Amino acid sequence: MDWREEKRAALAHARLVIIKIGSAVLTDPSGLCAAVLENIATQMAALRGGLGMPDAPCGDGPARRLILVSSAAVAAGRATLARHERHFDVVGLAARQAAAAVGQGQLMRAWDRAFAPHGLPTAQVLLTRDDLRARQRFLNARNTFAELLQWDVLPIVNENDTVSVAELKFGDNDCLSSLLVNLTGADIFINLTSAPGVLAGNPQEDPTVGVMPCVENVGELDLGKLCGGKTTVGTGGMYSKLTAARRAAQLGVPTLILPGRQPNIMCRAFAGEDVGTWVRPAEHAISRRKFWLAYQSDPTGTVFVDTGAAEALQNRGGSLLPGGVRQVEGNFQQGALVRIARLDADGGSATLGVGLSNYSAPDLRKIMGLKRIEVAAILGDAHYPEVIHRDNMLLEAAV
């Protein structure tokens, strides 16, 4: 199917949409921009009502369900503190966490006010990465979203910045949104940003560069080359937006990256206008479980494999065996998520994917390069035949 046709059909038939908005869209140096929030709320009310839908159902419920991921707690907190002439150190994690605590309430109040005229109650959902790492908590969070959507309440999600430190962090709300696509089973991910869309090159090198209307295969983009610049107000630049889009694409979910400050931009897109960048979904979606295991946390080490093992993983659907491991980096525990990288003859390496290791790093160092019978002599009979089982591995992971 031609991408324009795909886009039109996907927008028209989407039932559950995740909309993420960055701090740079929602704030200026004096804090939250009420007019921007109001315009977005008005658009979301129109989308919820079925704008652009050929077969909007009649009856009491909404035609579409929406989830909003809103940044700007830190930016709103900073602006409030400045208004009260409190001078605080803006650098450092603790200051960021404290500023988020000041701003999060304001952010919710502002959204609540913006959605009130549309008769839409809002619900605050604050998440840390840890909440989605444990399978039980992941399922609990999923039930809560289902209930809120069933009640026709709008979930407004942000990272729980006040308690998010280092390994608990999503890193940014782009990453959080991609995990929510999986958690909630959304059909489309809309990312409202301060840029006009995905530019075809680095604007710092070529100021005349234009917006790409469509990214056919996000996995093949050279993100490092494309994303020289970052927006300064939020934490994510286009790099994190495209990484999030790549993850959504792996689930078979398209992403629409739009210039969030332009009035009615979402309504225009749903009405068929060619705005922003459409990131096409992969033809073959990965399973939700594999997505969860690959992205629930950052890899804590790297297992380097030889070219023979790499070939078996990539072309023959094999698992990773001890004999194929050449080098182990990091100090991970059994069951940890690790990066799998091919070690080339010239000393270079290339990431192949991620997976859950059946062995801790110290045990793996003892048995790497060995055959099954040799492994048994060291670790006894009750060891795993695979270092990483095929079912616990995602190749071409967006990490």
Ligand code: GLU
């Ligand atoms: N959670 C942060 C905030 O509310 C923003 C993170 C991001 O920009 O992605 O300020």
